[in-house]
Amino acid sequence: MEIKIQHQPSQEVIEELGIENWPVWQKEASKFSWVYDEQETCYFLTGDVIVTPNGGKPVRMAKGDLVTFPAGMSCTWEIISDVKKHYCFG
Numbered sequence: 164m165e166i167k168i169q170h171q172p173s174q175e176v177i178e179e180l181g182i183e184n185w186p187v188w189q190k191e192a193s194k195f196s197w198v199y200d201e202q203e204t205c206y207f208l209t210g211d212v213i214v215t216p217n218g219g220k221p222v223r224m225a226k227g228d229l230v231t232f233p234a235g236m237s238c239t240w241e242i243i244s245d246v247k248k249h250y251c252f253g
Contacts, residue, residue, distance in 0.1 A: 164216055164219070164233045164235065164236045165233065166214060166216065166222045166224075166230060166231070166232055166233075166236075167230065167231040168222065168224055168228050168229070168230050169228070169229040169230075170227065170228055171227045171228075172206075172229045176229070177206070177229075180204075180251075182206045182229075182249050182251075183249070185205075185206075185249040185250055185251045186249070186250060186251075187208075187247060187248070187249055187250075188205075188246075188247075188248055188250050189245070189246065189247045189248075190242055190245070190246050191242070191245050192242050192243060192244060192245055193240075193242050194239065194240065194241045194242070195239070195240055196237070196238070196239050196240075197237070197238055197239070197240055198235075198236070198237045198238075199232050199233065199234055199235065199236045199237075199238075200234065200235075201234045201252050201253055202231065202232065202233055202234045202252070202253060203231070203232045203250055203251070203252050204229070204230070204231045204232075204250070204251050205229075205230050205232075205248045205249060205250040205251070206228070206229050206230075206248060206249045206250075207224060207225060207226050207227065207228045207230070207246065207247075207248045208226065208247040208248055208249065209226050209244075209245065209246065209247040210225060210226060210242065210243075210244055210245055210246030210247060210248070211223070211224075211225045211226075211242075211243040211244040212224050212225065212240060212241065212242050212243065212246055213240075213241045213243065214232075214238050214239070214240055214241075215238055215239045215241070216236055216237070216238045217236075217237040217238060217239075219238075
């Protein structure tokens with residue numbers, strides 16, 4: 164299972180996906196386990212995060228990254244600096 168990252172997507176991509184209308188999630192620096200029941204796409208407004216899929220390699224993401232997490236992935240989130248992101252499931 165692969166985490167897909169698009170660094171600094173264009174404003175056109177952001178508008179096409181309607182990202183600014185997606186809900187916002189915020190979390191302080193912390194570390195926790197997570198399982199994705201369905202695919203999630205998110206756009207980081209702030210923060211610095213390392214997500215490590217179980218049995219996989221760590222992936223770093225930060226402000227300006229458009230990230231897609233696959234359905235069924237189990238992972239560990241390590242939030243280095245507080246996160247604020249738009250997100251969309253499905």
